[in-house]
Amino acid sequence: MNKVLLLAEVLTVASAFIVAFHPNVLYASVFLLFTFCGVAAMFLFAGADFLAGAQVIIYVGGVTILILFAIMLTQWLYNIKLSDIRNKMLLPGVLAIAVGVFLYRALHQMVATLPPQTPEALEKFSSTPKTALIGQALLGSYLLPFEAITILLLGAMVGAVWLARPE
């Protein structure tokens, strides 16, 4: 079972590398799709069944497709711009590695400050279906952020429509 998780993680990281480095944006966005799938799998293994589903639906089904559409709408497929001319990469690379290392170290140190769960508890957590719990939480203690998000989404939608309107 854990081998599958490892596989998912490898898939995620590898395709993320391609996303970051592939000169062609079209390819990069296709591989982003794989990254999203890998992350969805990781969610599943972390006991987040609902989230995994949402990840697939929203990212894989929504965002990635949207991006692909945008690429096709804006650029002729073989446009020279499509094979993305990169900015200077060394300093950003160094910075990115530093960020990654520091982030990991910081999080790692945080791990020690919280008590670990017992294996039984982990097992129980993984096996509980989350959809109902999330639903109750969203309409209970998280109602206000939830409403805020809905308004944000509405606003974003209106804004996007207005921005993309024909002249």
Add this chain to the structure above:
Amino acid sequence: MNHLIQFSSSLQGYLAVGAILFALGIFCVMTRKNAIGILLGIELILNAAGINFVAFSKFRTGLIDGQIVALFIMLIAAAEAAVALAVILRFYRLKQTIDADEASIMRN
């Protein structure tokens, strides 16, 4: 190999993946000239954040709060993608390019 499998299913494994994704996202955002490429990087960063939340939710708190935050991130990401793409489309119509360096009318 076992060691790796062990690591991958631990909290640290999740954190490592999150950190790598985050770093790659940052890198992507910093280096891509293409506006859509930058958007890709942002998606990576957001996913990295989501992974961390979910991981802490399972391995440390045992509550679903982390998952709810991850859900919110996802929703915001969707909204952001929609708006960003609309902006890009508009920008493309304006300048016939989506080179982010061209988007410098904010300069002084």
Add this chain to the structure above:
Amino acid sequence: MFPILSVMTYIPLLGMIAILAAPRNNPNLVRWISVVATAVPLALGIYLYMSFDRTTPAMQFVEQFDWIKPFNIQYYMGIDGLSVPMVLLTLLLSFLCVIASWGIEDGVKGYYAMFLFLETGMMGVFCALDFFLFFLFWEIMLLPMYFLIGIWGGKEKVYAAIKFFLYTLFGSVLMLLVMVGMYYYSEPHTFNLLQLAQGHQFVGKTVALFGYQLPVDKLFWIGLFIGFAIKVPIWPFHTWLPWAHVEAPTAVSVILAGVLLKMGTYGILRMNYPILPEATLWASNFMMILGVINILYGAFCAMAQKDLKKLVAYSSVSHMGYVILGMASFTTAGVNGAVLQMFNHGTSTAMLFLLVGVIYDRVHHRWIVKPDGSKGFGGIASVVPVYTGIMAIGLFASLGLPGLSGFISEALVFLGAFSNPKFQTYVVIGSLGILLGAAYLLWMFMRVFLGPLNEEHKDLEDINWREILTLAPLCVLVIVLGVYPMPVLNLMGSTIAKLLTLFS
């Protein structure tokens, strides 16, 4: 009790909202909304003038309640004899400027919205008695002014607007520092201006800066003074003024010269004087010198100007010098004269700016002498006799001709300042300003209105009824106050008397 001050302050704001909601294609509706939104506060202002109790130095029409409790910030409005003339001036000039702006065609909605917003800011500054509230209104005012100059201005409007903005912001930063400092050094912590003025709270306290123990009250005084000096403007902080005046549209110039400049001196009288009397006395000599410099420097510069509006702008610098001179004299006549001069300069300069605007609307230039050395105008008195007559009144009021308002205030300032034995030499030097004032204004009058007619302008239209309507109230004020100034003087007398007890 009816919160008259708040109502007066926020009606223009309501007007602004109404304007924003108004349809874009109906500029006349916007204009009429503005007229109403300024006329109603003006009517209330007249009521205020009638019912104001002139015998007491206390705050009147007070509205006070807690606003931000943890920091002891209050919503505290009230007026005394210092504020009333300024409030009335603000209301009157705003109303007149709305009418004077009738000719604005581009972006009518935005223009009037900004204008009304500006009025709210100005009213708030003159009514606020809480430092925090005061600062808030002070900053509010900045924003519409920036846009009014930057959008509806002349050729170099952006430069002028940014210059104005940065200058004022610099002053605001100092004021903010002092505000925070006063809050922390007062006991109990408060922003209430009346409480701050009690018990000489800041005397003797020191603060360590750059390794020196510096007296807090003097630091506060300097900070506030620079903040206000920029608004006045006191030399050498005056260079934004010619730019802003020249580039701003007519009505904005009027407001700028008529009201905004007074905020500086009003602020000094409202804050520096009562809160930091010891430091004020300490700095009085310095203020006196700056006043004299202002008078002479402004006058000399005005004489060299080739642009009508710039000339009037520099004359403002000169005239505000009299205010400083009177304020720093600490005599009854001097300070009363200074406040009266604030009012009178408001009316007479407003007239001059409106008049310059009238001619600019007709010929689209304001050159006394064009940059190529040829005459800009000349002899137009025969073409526009009524305009010339009104201009003469404004001009003579400005140069301090007896019988017109400028004289009374200047005379009081000089009588007062001369009665303080410390400053007699300064007054003698400053009196040169009277002479120079006449020189540059009459020279301008001669070059523009008299002499052989410049054929370029032989078809000039005379002033129309709408323009006369904006000028007539000011004309009447200038003449009436020139003959009998008590209607304004008795408003402020008792307040100033109380203020001066701090310095005797």
Add this chain to the structure above:
Amino acid sequence: MAQQALLIALFPLVAFVIQALFGKKLPRHGDFVSVLAIFGSFAVATPIFMKLLTQGHVFDTFEVSWMTLPGIEASGRLNSSVNLVVGVLINNITAIMLFMVTLCASLIHLFSVGYMHGEERYHLFFAYISLFSAGMLGLVLSDNLLTFFMCWELMGLCSYLLIGFYYKKPSAINASIKAFMTTRVGDTMFFLGIAGLYYVYGTSNFMAIYKAIQAGVAHDITIAGFPALTLIGFLVMMGTVGKSAQFPLQVWLPDAMEGPTPVSALIHAATMVAAGVFLLIRMFPLLEASHVVLPVVAYVGAITAFLAACIAIVQVDIKKVLAYSTISQLGYMVMGVGVGAFAPGFMHLITHACFKACLFLCSGSVIHSVHTQDMREMGGLKSKMPITFATMFIATLAISGVPGFSGFVSKDRILGGALAYSMEHHGHYLIPLLGFATAGITAFYMFRMIYMTFFGHARDEHKHHHAHEQPLTMTIPLMILAGLSFAIVFAGPTGIESVDHVMPVKWFDQALEGAQQEMGIAEHLSPEAEAVHHQAHGLALMLSLAVAGLGILISSITYLKHLINAEAIKKMVGPLYTLLWNKYYFDELYLGVLIQKGLLNFNRMLAMFDDKVVDRIFVDGWRDVTMVIKSFIGKFDDIVVDRVMVDGTADVTAGGGWIVRQFQTGKVQQYLVLTVMVIIVALFYANLGLK
């Protein structure tokens, strides 16, 4: 009485308002409004004057509070800390002045109706002269220096408006601005004097000041290191110097001839310039309180009288001659006040007002008739304009100091006073010397004018042919004013004291004595001084008769009989003539050197300084400073950061430009790189902290 007297000033003021607002629409352009108003004033002033004549003394005051500014006493009670009371003061001097001013002004108004007929802006002319009269009358009525000063300035305004009445003529507007500015120099100092008096005595009321001076208050106060009373005395004197065109501010008055002739008459005779001397009369106790001021006043007057008289010799413009004679005569008055001959000084003010008004109106009549002001184009007008000639001749006799005429009385007394003064205070011989010289020169140039204008043959036939006598509205004023130029009106049939014992006219001397007592300056001479004075007056009588006779004689020889060729003399004294013709180059000094070269250049420099230094360097300079810092950082970046950390950061500072631009390349990604760098640094620190 004082309250009614207020009407005297109010009538013309109301007329001004009516004329200014509606004059154009009234029938006849409203000239009758102004004329009626001034006659109304005359009607009110006459009873006051009559009362003076019959009772020998009038005194009344009327006061209202004008401005009160409260102060707070130590007890916390409000009091009036500043209380400016204004009002009317009627005393003997006022009564005489009021009568004289209203009379002259009325006649000048009447004359103007004929003279200005058909002019453009006819209604405004009457509005202005009404305001002018109102100003002068208000000044005379004032019982305090503040309203006095206000009216004083009001007249300055009117002179500006009236001199520049022909506003299309550049010379006229130049003259108007010159008049206003020159007098304002004096006015400013005068105002400082008022402020000084207010500081010293806390009041500006004449009677209160007289009382305080008599009581010896404030004799030891100093202002800016100077004894207060001396300083104030000089400042007040400067007011007179400006307004009455005394040396060194005399330059404006001749140019003021650019105005219409009735205006010249009004300015020169009854109103504006008289106001200056009137100020000296009013403030005499103050001048006397300091021992330094009066001699200076005397010298100023004497020098002015002489210099102006000299210039008048070479003038060919009939009005210019009269203008310089005015300055010269004003110099006499000032000199009279300066030597302590207070009453004669005032008397000369009155007599001069009458005969000078007459002279100006006569010259106006001549100009109106021949349409030129140049005397060289006149001549032989005696037969054509008999009334004008007769009246002008009488006035000329008066100004020249011929016994039997009013000018003789006052001038002789002033000269006597000057002589007595120099005999009492040894060393001041220049004052009477200049005085007598001027008397001779005056007689000379006045007769020169008469001869050139009315006698001889017509030098311009065409103009002579068209000359005609004026209508009655213009000649009646001339006759009345000429009638007042006889000595009998003021002193006696001849004006010589020893002769007039037979038929003395005492009203003027009595009135002045009363006034002097009120002001606390009544003379109490010791017997020796009395003797000196007596002796001096006797000597002065002889001398003044002699010099006047000499002047008339030389004038007659030269211009009537042509026994001496004036042109030849002119050539002989070439440089002197040039100097006089150019008025001692005062105009060039003031206008050319002080104003054009000095003031205007200074202004230009200062404006440049303001623009280039204060604004560009001090203010906009901050931008440059930040730019320098920016470029320094940019270099640092290029050399250090770029080489050490290789390429990446070069883009951060790639943008150049203004202050803001340094931070705003507009490229989001560069912002991000910076942000991330900062984050890393922060994380680095955070990690260290955690370890």
